[in-house]
Amino acid sequence: MSGSRIKDITYEVLRSQRSTADIVIERDGRVLVRAPKSIPDERIEEMIEAKRYWIYKNLAEWRDLNATRVLREYRNGEGFLYLGRSYRLLLVADQDEPLLPKNGRFCMWRDLVDRGEIEAAKAAFRDYYIARGSERIRQRVDYYAPKVGVAQRDVAVRELGNRWASCSPNGNLAFHWKCMMAPQTIIDYIVVHELCHFHHLDHTDAFWNEVDKVMPAYGERKEWLRTHGAGLDV
Known part of the structure; x- marks a missing residue:
């Protein structure tokens, strides 16, 4: 580049x-x-x-x-997104994992915050989203691949910088872990969008026609992601 x-x-x-x-x-x-x-x-x-x-x-x-990007603080009551819903953070003294969902909250080791280890706190969310996303996004790829008319692909959920998803030269798919903060309908749009790139690498009318065949209301989901994507962060 x-x-x-x-x-x-x-x-x-x-x-x-x-x-x-x-x-x-x-x-x-x-x-x-x-x-x-x-x-x-x-x-x-x-x-x-x-x-x-x-x-x-x-x-x-x-x-x-x-300008409307949400700057989240690691304190009790702060909201963190998962599948489009906001879950309040609860700092706890003792649990088996750094971050666990429990009773409608995200429970996190208090030590991570008290020691000022904000990067470790962010990593705990990242690891949680990767673990959950690896299963859920895999399922959505398996569901939509035959509808798009492509073979099922290997799927990874990881850090992708400024891309929501990508495809390797050998056809394997990768999705940003931040996708798991979006509603399921938006995750489905990202999945269909990436799968349709197996037919057209660019964003020509032919590409969007492929997306429309599988997801006629894709325009609303595309606009949601454009408007709210900056807020999908920890």
């Missing part, structure tokens, strides 16, 4: 075997050009110039959405 700048727009270029080029605004606000290996740099610069207004508009929307 290489970085470039045209006037006031800084962007990165990711080249691959894809046949078309597009521009996306990543969840961290980066401008990313996904392009075929054969396309010259001059053509990419022309794309950036042609899409300048679109880039401005979408970056402004990104700033507005991220």
Whole structure:
């Protein structure tokens, strides 16, 4: 991946075997050009110039959405999301695991917070979401794969940076652990979205037609994720 700048727009270029080029605004606000290996740099610069207004508009929307990002504190009563529901945090002195759901709450070792080990507290949530997501998302992939018309795939739930999901060159799927904070309907949308990329690597009309075949109301779920995605964090 290489970085470039045209006037006031800084962007990165990711080249691959894809046949078309597009521009996306990543969840961290980066401008990313996904392009075929054969396309010259001059053509990419022309794309950036042609899409300048679109880039401005979408970056402004990104700033507005991220202005509402929720900064959670590790204290009694703070709400943490799981499958779209908010569960209050309860700090406890003794239990078998660093983080356990119990009686409608997330119970966490108090020592993690008292010692100021916030990264360890975050890791406890991450590990919980990975463990739960590995089973649940696997089930949803198995359910939707035949509906999309693709073979069942290996599935992993892990840290993916600024992507909700990804597909390796050999066809294995990975999903961000933060997906488990979203409602089930949104997780299903992410699953279908990624599976449809086996038919079309880009986001052309043909791709969205594939998504629509399986999930006609995908537009509402796509918009929910765009609007609320910044709040899916610990």
